[in-house]
Amino acid sequence: MATMSVRGLRKSFGSTEILKGVSLDVADEEFVALVGPSGCGKSTLLRLIAGLEEASSGEISIAGRPVTRLAPKQRDVAMVFQNYALYPHLTVRANMGFSLKLRGESKAGIDTKVNQAAEILGLSPLLDRYPGQLSGGQRQRVATGRAIVRDPALFLFDEPLSNLDAKLRVQMRTEIKALHIRLRSTMVYVTHDQIEAMTMADRIVVMQSGKIEQVGSPLDLYDRPINAFVAGFLGSPAMNFLEGRIDGGALVTLDGTRLSMPGHLGGYQHGQAVLWGIRPENLALAAEGLSARVEVVEPTGPDTQLLLRIAGQPIIALLRQRMKVRPGELIHVMPEPGMTHLFDKESGRRL
Amino acid sequence: MLSSRLTPFLFLAPALIGLVVFRLAPIGIAVAGSMTGTSLMGDLSFVGLENFAYLFTDAEFWSSLQVTLLFNLIINPLQLAVAFALALLVFQQGRAIWFYRLLLVLPMAVSTGLSAVLFGLFLDGNLGPFNGFLEWIGIGAQAFHRNQDQALGTLIGIATWKGAGYWMLFLLAGLYSIPSSVQEAALIDGATPWQRFRLVTLPLMRKPMAFVLVADTAINFLFFAPVYILTSGGPSGSTSVLMYQAYLSAFTFSDLGRSLAISTILLMIILIIVALELRLLRSPEDHAA
Amino acid sequence: MTETIARNPLAVALRYGALSILAFAVVCPLAWLALASLRPQAEIFQPVSEFGWRTFVPSRLTLDNYRALMSGDFPLALRNSSIVAVTTVVFGLVVNALAGFAFAAFDFRGKNLLFLLVIVSFMMPFEAIVMPLYVLISGLGWTNSYKALIIPEVANGMIIFLFRQFFASIPKDFYEAARVDGASWLYIWAFIAMPLSWPTIATSSLMLFLSQWDSFFWPVVAASDPDYAVVQVAIARNINFEQNDWGGLFASTNLAILIGMIPFLLMQRFYVRSLISGGIK
Ligand SMILES: Nc1ncnc2c1ncn2[C@@H]1O[C@H](COP(=O)(O)OP(=O)(O)O)[C@@H](O)[C@H]1O
Ligand SMILES: [Mg+2]
Numbered sequence: 001m002a003t004m005s006v007r008g009l010r011k012s013f014g015s016t017e018i019l020k021g022v023s024l025d026v027a028d029e030e031f032v033a034l035v036g037p038s039g040c041g042k043s044t045l046l047r048l049i050a051g052l053e054e055a056s057s058g059e060i061s062i063a064g065r066p067v068t069r070l071a072p073k074q075r076d077v078a079m080v081f082q083n084y085a086l087y088p089h090l091t092v093r094a095n096m097g098f099s100l101k102l103r104g105e106s107k108a109g110i111d112t113k114v115n116q117a118a119e120i121l122g123l124s125p126l127l128d129r130y131p132g133q134l135s136g137g138q139r140q141r142v143a144t145g146r147a148i149v150r151d152p153a154l155f156l157f158d159e160p161l162s163n164l165d166a167k168l169r170v171q172m173r174t175e176i177k178a179l180h181i182r183l184r185s186t187m188v189y190v191t192h193d194q195i196e197a198m199t200m201a202d203r204i205v206v207m208q209s210g211k212i213e214q215v216g217s218p219l220d221l222y223d224r225p226i227n228a229f230v231a232g233f234l235g236s237p238a239m240n241f242l243e244g245r246i247d248g249g250a251l252v253t254l255d256g257t258r259l260s261m262p263g264h265l266g267g268y269q270h271g272q273a274v275l276w277g278i279r280p281e282n283l284a285l286a287a288e289g290l291s292a293r294v295e296v297v298e299p300t301g302p303d304t305q306l307l308l309r310i311a312g313q314p315i316i317a318l319l320r321q322r323m324k325v326r327p328g329e330l331i332h333v334m335p336e337p338g339m340t341h342l343f344d345k346e347s348g349r350r351l
Numbered sequence: 352m353l354s355s356r357l358t359p360f361l362f363l364a365p366a367l368i369g370l371v372v373f374r375l376a377p378i379g380i381a382v383a384g385s386m387t388g389t390s391l392m393g394d395l396s397f398v399g400l401e402n403f404a405y406l407f408t409d410a411e412f413w414s415s416l417q418v419t420l421l422f423n424l425i426i427n428p429l430q431l432a433v434a435f436a437l438a439l440l441v442f443q444q445g446r447a448i449w450f451y452r453l454l455l456v457l458p459m460a461v462s463t464g465l466s467a468v469l470f471g472l473f474l475d476g477n478l479g480p481f482n483g484f485l486e487w488i489g490i491g492a493q494a495f496h497r498n499q500d501q502a503l504g505t506l507i508g509i510a511t512w513k514g515a516g517y518w519m520l521f522l523l524a525g526l527y528s529i530p531s532s533v534q535e536a537a538l539i540d541g542a543t544p545w546q547r548f549r550l551v552t553l554p555l556m557r558k559p560m561a562f563v564l565v566a567d568t569a570i571n572f573l574f575f576a577p578v579y580i581l582t583s584g585g586p587s588g589s590t591s592v593l594m595y596q597a598y599l600s601a602f603t604f605s606d607l608g609r610s611l612a613i614s615t616i617l618l619m620i621i622l623i624i625v626a627l628e629l630r631l632l633r634s635p636e637d638h639a640a
Numbered sequence: 641m642t643e644t645i646a647r648n649p650l651a652v653a654l655r656y657g658a659l660s661i662l663a664f665a666v667v668c669p670l671a672w673l674a675l676a677s678l679r680p681q682a683e684i685f686q687p688v689s690e691f692g693w694r695t696f697v698p699s700r701l702t703l704d705n706y707r708a709l710m711s712g713d714f715p716l717a718l719r720n721s722s723i724v725a726v727t728t729v730v731f732g733l734v735v736n737a738l739a740g741f742a743f744a745a746f747d748f749r750g751k752n753l754l755f756l757l758v759i760v761s762f763m764m765p766f767e768a769i770v771m772p773l774y775v776l777i778s779g780l781g782w783t784n785s786y787k788a789l790i791i792p793e794v795a796n797g798m799i800i801f802l803f804r805q806f807f808a809s810i811p812k813d814f815y816e817a818a819r820v821d822g823a824s825w826l827y828i829w830a831f832i833a834m835p836l837s838w839p840t841i842a843t844s845s846l847m848l849f850l851s852q853w854d855s856f857f858w859p860v861v862a863a864s865d866p867d868y869a870v871v872q873v874a875i876a877r878n879i880n881f882e883q884n885d886w887g888g889l890f891a892s893t894n895l896a897i898l899i900g901m902i903p904f905l906l907m908q909r910f911y912v913r914s915l916i917s918g919g920i921k
Contacts, residue, residue, distance in 0.1 A: 369795025483691030
């Protein structure tokens with residue numbers, strides 16, 4: 001297992017720059033998740049690390065060894081593809097042993113390693129099947145198995161669970177996480193599913209438009225997002241934003257409503273245009289506070305999700321209780337102290 | 352659906368009548384006709400398998416069968432190999448590759464008959480440039496289709512000139528249907544270009560290659576126009592393929608029974624090939640993901 | 641991955657070198673003929689010993705050979721081929737599109753079996769049945785007539801297949817909505833389905849046209865009379881004559897090739913896609 005580091009990595013396809021200078025260090029045995037909206041360059045970054053694409057500029061090193069100009073086979077990485085990319089003409093056994101065979105390992109050596117990996121992944125009964133005879137979840141496991149048989153310096157995953165149904169996805173995400181702990185391996189895991197990232201990763205890298213926005217532990221990012229984009233990207237339902245200006249201890253929203261927020265807005269510049277953010281679960285019912293019109297009530301069993309309108313803007317509140325409110329009613333909610341976020345309207349940066 | 356039972360058949364009738372009368376019925380006519388003989392007076396009579404019995408004692412038939420088999424044994428693997436090589440060459444994107452592709456498929460727009468005429472002129476000692484070229488580089492002029500030893504090879508060359516680009520298209524489609532991520536997985540697994548070709552590309556191309564081989568064989572068993580136009584089966588019967596024999600029997604020797612007997616044999620071969628082809632298309636991608 | 645390989649300069653050079661040689665081999669005879677057809681009569685013969693760039697490039701370009709064509713048997717052959725090809729396209733489109741529509745829009749008894757007949761009919765090359773078909777046609781007394789050249793070629797399994805594929809890709813709701821509004825099936829076919837299918841109509845027209853323009857074996861057998869000789873047959877006859885109008889043969893061959901090639905070039909995208917869909921689905 002090994003460290004991985006990327007320095008000032010840029011990649012252009014033709015005249016469009018897709019990666020605009022990415023730097024990242026991944027520690028030994030770390031699980032790093034790359035998240036970001038579709039098209040932001042996650043796969044491209046992963047493919048550059050794997051050697052499937054050549055960097056326009058910048059440096060990549062794996063285990064301290066510069067690999068920027070090396071072919072994939074010389075980088076000692078394994079990759080699990082979104083569509084699994086199993087060899088359709090080979091059995092599960094041959095799929096998993098393919099790289100070892102190319103490396104010229106002995107038949108017995110290959111068998112031992114394949115059987116061992118199959119054991120871990122519960123694939124032993126399927127070893128003589130062809131990929132076409134497997135379910136999606138099984139194919140996913142074979143793809144993972146093919147990677148772990150290699151015992152590579154670095155594992156790369158490109159949205160490996162996105163083709164599975166929701167239930168299987170949850171199960172496989174636990175399995176991959178368990179595998180990470182068991183193998184004590186270094187993994188870079190691309191996903192556009194922020195829940196996957198939150199639950200699996202030691203650290204999360206949030207990307208947007210070819211740049212890294214923030215790197216940090218899941219809860220760091222959740223609690224102290226560096227900008228409005230990260231704040232809005234992590235968390236489901238997403239953070240609520242109210243746009244407005246600061247006026248003393250109050251926020252004046254676009255439609256002129258004055259929301260007084262004692263204790264939240266002290267010390268900021270008067271008149272500054274801001275985005276005020278609050279996560280849905282950080283709103284609580286109160287006798288007084290922000291007055292909100294209830295628009296939709298969605299009971300989910302333990303919780304109740306309310307779609308509210310505050311100062312003319314839609315706000316979601318997630319309340320850990322059952323409620324007897326009806327659409328149209330007027331209620332009051334109060335932000336939990338210390339749980340609000342304030343971002344500069346112009347730059348999106350945290351204030 | 353909301354339709355009377357008859358409607359579909361009214362829509363189908365013209366085409367189906369055409370196919371039944373002009374494609375299906377001739378198969379029956381061939382079989383029936385191969386069992387008739389024509390007397391000198393021109394009346395037909397049922398002769399059973401006599402035409403076949405006669406064929407099998409006929410040296411000319413055996414020699415023609417031999418020529419046909421030799422022709423097919425060479426041309427089909429050759430066209431497959433050339434077409435596959437072309438497909439590999441134009442598969443990856445690159446500067447002006449579209450233009451090369453276009454040039455390579457141009458001959459498919461030239462009919463087999465015109466290809467024969469074109470090469471008849473091109474290879475002619477007085478009219479065409481090729482023998483001059485051979486003289487110039489020191490090989491010396493050749494007789495090509497007018498030489499017993501070269502005629503079959505010349506026809507194979509002409510047919511390959513015309514056919515390779517056409518079959519290339521099917522193999523190219525096959526190459527494109529291999530997911531690029533599978534090739535990339537092999538790259539990451541450490542395969543060299545040659546290993547990727549032998550262990551990934553080649554096995555995954557089995558189906559399109561089999562299709563090309565089978566469909567090409569069906570066509571080449573019926574090879575006719577260049578023989579008719581350039582060699583008339585000669586020199587010394589060296590290019591007298593079965594289809595040409597069938598034609599000669601009917602139109603030069605007025606022996607319709609023999610002609611239809613040969614046609615029947617060819618038809619049986621073709622129907623077996625078509626059955627193979629159908630199986631190929633039907634079989635679900637055996638192991639595909 | 642494609643890039644890593646493509647960037648190896650030696651591999652790139654080898655690839656383009658091989659392609660250039662192959663493309664030259666393919667194009668050379670065609671280019672030579674095109675230029676040769678523009679030679680003056682006096683330069684037609686090319687003594688083997690005088691090989692050089694003059695072998696390919698005429699001293700001056702002239703249309704004399706093409707002008708001379710107008711007076712021979714070629715105009716009649718052109719006329720015959722055109723009549724046969726155009727008629728086949730017109731009837732072939734209607735007949736095969738109707739059948740393709742039936743396979744796509746209706747469920748009926750024996751559908752799979754009939755569709756199998758369609759598929760077998762285009763997998764079995766036409767040449768396989770030329771001799772017995774000749775027996776049939778001469779039994780009908782049709783030899784040496786346009787009928788013999790046209791009628792057997794109208795129903796075409798490949799075209800039925802292409803239309804079926806296209807019509808099957810239109811959601812059935814489309815047809816059913818019109819049914820509910822009271823349209824007859826023939827109306828739906830003619831005014832809803834056909835207008836949507838112009839790419840299929842275009843490729844099918846080209847295929848039907850080429851099937852006739854290129855056909856040789858059947859016309860040789862079924863219409864050998866010079867009055868009904870089509871272009872291919874007329875040209876093939878001329879190459880075997882000891883004659884003095886070689887320039888005319890060059891010109892007519894080149895013209896016949898171009899008439900087949902130009903629509904192919906214009907529509908090759910569509911055409912190639914359809915061909916492959918018929919082969920591999
Ligand atoms: N080979 C390529 N050629 C041109 N553009 C590409 C290529 N690969 C990716 N892109 C572009 O790069 C951008 C980022 O793609 P990708 O890394 O796949 O995004 P993500 O995985 O984050 O969804 C996209 O806009 C995509 O269209
Ligand atoms: Mg991606």
